[in-house]
Amino acid sequence: MLTTKEPVQSCDAIELNPHRWRALPFLLVGPFLSLFDQFVVNVAASPIGRDLMASPPQLEAIVSGYGLVYALGLVTGGRLGDAYGRKRMYRVGLLMFTVTSALCGLALSPTELVAARLLQGASGAVLLPQVLALIRIQFPDGERARALAAFGVSIGIGQIGGQVLGGAIPYWNVFGLAWRPIFYINVPVCLVAWVCCGLWAQESRPNGLTRLDLLGSLLSVGGVGMMLVPLIGGHRTSWWPTGTVSVAAGMLLLVIFLSRQRKLSMDDDGQPLVPTWLFRTRGFTIGVLLNMALYLATIPFFFLLGIYLQSHLGESELAAGLTFTPTGVGFIVASRIGPRLYARLGLWAVLLGTALTAVGLALTLGIALANGGTMTWPLPLALLLFGLGIGTTLPLVTGTVLRHLPAEQSGAGAGVLAAAQQISGAVGVALCGALLFTGAELGPGGGSSPYVLPLAAQLLMAILTLACAFWLRHVTSGDRPLR
Numbered sequence: 001m002l003t004t005k006e007p008v009q010s011c012d013a014i015e016l017n018p019h020r021w022r023a024l025p026f027l028l029v030g031p032f033l034s035l036f037d038q039f040v041v042n043v044a045a046s047p048i049g050r051d052l053m054a055s056p057p058q059l060e061a062i063v064s065g066y067g068l069v070y071a072l073g074l075v076t077g078g079r080l081g082d083a084y085g086r087k088r089m090y091r092v093g094l095l096m097f098t099v100t101s102a103l104c105g106l107a108l109s110p111t112e113l114v115a116a117r118l119l120q121g122a123s124g125a126v127l128l129p130q131v132l133a134l135i136r137i138q139f140p141d142g143e144r145a146r147a148l149a150a151f152g153v154s155i156g157i158g159q160i161g162g163q164v165l166g167g168a169i170p171y172w173n174v175f176g177l178a179w180r181p182i183f184y185i186n187v188p189v190c191l192v193a194w195v196c197c198g199l200w201a202q203e204s205r206p207n208g209l210t211r212l213d214l215l216g217s218l219l220s221v222g223g224v225g226m227m228l229v230p231l232i233g234g235h236r237t238s239w240w241p242t243g244t245v246s247v248a249a250g251m252l253l254l255v256i257f258l259s260r261q262r263k264l265s266m267d268d269d270g271q272p273l274v275p276t277w278l279f280r281t282r283g284f285t286i287g288v289l290l291n292m293a294l295y296l297a298t299i300p301f302f303f304l305l306g307i308y309l310q311s312h313l314g315e316s317e318l319a320a321g322l323t324f325t326p327t328g329v330g331f332i333v334a335s336r337i338g339p340r341l342y343a344r345l346g347l348w349a350v351l352l353g354t355a356l357t358a359v360g361l362a363l364t365l366g367i368a369l370a371n372g373g374t375m376t377w378p379l380p381l382a383l384l385l386f387g388l389g390i391g392t393t394l395p396l397v398t399g400t401v402l403r404h405l406p407a408e409q410s411g412a413g414a415g416v417l418a419a420a421q422q423i424s425g426a427v428g429v430a431l432c433g434a435l436l437f438t439g440a441e442l443g444p445g446g447g448s449s450p451y452v453l454p455l456a457a458q459l460l461m462a463i464l465t466l467a468c469a470f471w472l473r474h475v476t477s478g479d480r481p482l483r
Contacts (some may be wrong), residue, residue, distance in 0.1 A: 017138045017202035024147060027134060027201060028154035029193035030127035033097060033186055035118060035155050038067055039162030040182045042306055043321045047170040047179045054110040060090030061114045064426070066121040071422035072173055072225055073125030076217045078133065078415020079273050083212050085205040086130040086137075086411060087197065093126035094194045101186035105177075109444060132414035136402040137204050145339035145399055152335030152395035156387070160328025162308065163302065167321030200437045207420055213264065216273035219257035224423060226250030231430035274416055275409055282475045287401035290350075290468035292424040294397070297461035298390050300432035301364075307436070308368075312451070326380045330387025338392050347400075347473035353392030358462035360386030365455040391468075400472065431457065 017023065041048070049059045061273050083091040107113035119153035131151070137145045170179040177184075227250035244286035264270030265277050279285045297348040302324070309320040334353070363382035398417070405413035435454040 003313070015202075017200075018138065019200040020138050020202070023197060023202075024150060024201035026193040026196040027090070027131050029189060030093065030131045031151060031191065031461075032154040032158040032161075034124035034161040035071065036160030036165075037101070037124065037183075037186065038070065039049050039068070039302065040166040041117075041162075042303065043163055043166030044170055044179045044182055045265055046310075046317060047114070050180055052107070052113065054113075055458075058110040058114065061272050062117055064429070065114055066117045066124070067426055067429075068122045068225070068228060069118050069121030069421055069423065071228070071426055072221045073122050073218055074129055074419035075273060075412070075415040075424060076212070078126075078129030078411040078413070079126040079212055079217075080126065080411075081130045081133055081409035082205075082409065086133045086202050087203040088205075089126055089196055089199045090130035090134070090201070091197055093123055093130065094125035094190045094197070098187050098190040098194075101190070102181045105183035107296055112270045114160070114241045128418050129411055129415040132398070132402060132418065133410035134201070134204060135406050136405055136410040136414065138202060141330035144402070145342060145395075146397040148399045148402075149335050151340050151398070152338065152391060154330030154434050155333050155394065156328055156335060156391055159302070160324050160331065160387075163306070163324040164321040167319070170314070170446065171318040177234055206335075208392055211271055212261075213271060216257060216260055216264075217368050219253050219260065219384040220273065223250045223253030226253065228423070228426055228430070231427060257374040268455040274412060278405070278409065278413055278416070283404040283472070284401055284413065286468060286472045286475060287397050287404070288420050288466060289474055290397050291394075291401070291417060292420050293461055293468050294354070294390065294393060295331075295424040296359070296428040297361065297423045297465055298386075300428040300454065301361065301458055303429045304432055304436065304451065304458075307363075316414050323379070324383065326383040327387035329464060330389075331383045331391035334388045334391030338395050341392065342396050347396075347469070349467065350393055350400075350469045352475065353389045353396070354462065354466040355389070356385050357389030358459065358466060360384075361455065361459045361462050365459055367450065368451045368455055393465075397469075397472070427443060428461070448456065 009268055023189055045059055045063050048054065054062065077089070077093075097120065100116055100123050103116035104113060104120060107116055130361065133148045135144060135151060166182060169182050174181050220374045226246045231278070255319060261272045261274045262276045264272035265275045305324070307314045309323055310317070315323070338349065339352075341352070345352070360382045363385065367382065401417050402410070402414070432454040435457055436450050
């Protein structure tokens with residue numbers, strides 16, 4: 001039975017999986033594929049559009065539809081693991097991802113690909129929260145930092161690998177299949193992970209949760225969806241009245257959702273989708289806010305830089321994808337050394353990471369301002385610093401958030417964290433696109449001026465992330481409840 005005063009359960013009280021390190025690489029297939037398939041289409045969008053003769057709105061749905069459904073489903077996906085078992089739901093998610101990836105590769109029309117991408121996003125939403133929950137539960141405090149470092153590496157490889165292979169695979173035209181192998185390669189990877197997780201992963205399921213809050217799921221999905229859809233497509237059409245009404249209705253649904261979750265959280269027999277008492281712990285709440293600011297600052301950067309490289313500098317899809325390599329190198333290196341930095345510096349390591357992210361963005365903004373954006377030789381350094389920053393920050397902050405979660409609520413908490421990240425990234429990309437469109441209208445001379453506004457906004461969010469990191473360091477030592 002869930003109550004409003006759940007203690008934070010130590011992993012020492014839970015039977016540890018003796019094969020946890022053997023299972024971890026196959027658990028990390030989930031976050032890798034979830035991010036890989038979100039980013040791979042960013043660069044491959046042009047060849048996909050040409051091959052399927054997709055209209056601009058259809059192409060935007062192919063690119064953003066996955067991320068939208070992925071973000072909307074993460075909270076429910078995490079709660080499904082709490083209700084029916086994290087290992088079970090992870091393996092179900094792998095099978096779903098296998099089927100939907102094959103459907104994406106087989107699509108013969110834009111409509112078919114849009115539908116398959118939406119289903120693929122739902123599959124990814126089932127995968128990711130289970131991994132964070134299993135790391136929280138099955139790795140004790142002394143090992144969790146290393147497991148989260150590996151989690152960070154899988155995310156970095158997924159993001160950068162998606163950017164690089166999204167350009168390389170259509171260019172190579174393997175077996176004359178053009179862009180389709182970007183989806184087909186998921187099939188054997190998922191099947192191998194499904195088998196190996198069945199052998200080595202250990203089931204984890206709390207005793208208290210017996211049902212899912214379906215009404216809460218519908219309210220959260222409807223509310224966030226009605227707010228995000230106008231943001232994603234708002235730069236093409238007038239906001240009044242459709243967009244404004246949609247956002248207002250979405251806000252109303254979210255108010256109803258939060259009221260329902262608060263009521264269920266206070267009821268001894270209530271089983272909320274999001275236990276609101278989680279947010280009474282400062283470490284969890286500020287960690288989620290920091291993640292939101294970090295994703296607002298960083299995810300739009302990949303979107304913006306891809307447009308800048310291909311539209312402004314005229315680079316091919318392959319060259320644009322390879323340009324992201326320094327970011328991937330920095331992310332992976334920082335994820336590996338992050339736990340050692342944390343052991344020496346504590347949360348000062350998070351401050352260092354957020355500062356490096358801000359410096360990388362500031363340097364990129366300087367490049368956009370200098371000589372019409374054609375002076376690109378400092379760009380690899382800026383991308384390296386950017387990758388070092390997010391590679392240091394993301395695993396450490398994720399670990400801080402997970403540390404403040406009760407084991408019984410690890411799926412719900414992981415879903416909240418992942419949803420906050422993805423929704424922030426989607427909002428950031430939408431706002432970045434709107435600012436880019438505004439900048440193009442203000443500066444039609446063909447210079448780099450359209451990129452200055454969104455880059456400046458991202459730098460501002462990076463500074464906000466730095467402020468949240470200071471706040472997190474200040475308040476987490478006592479783990480006091482919010483008043």
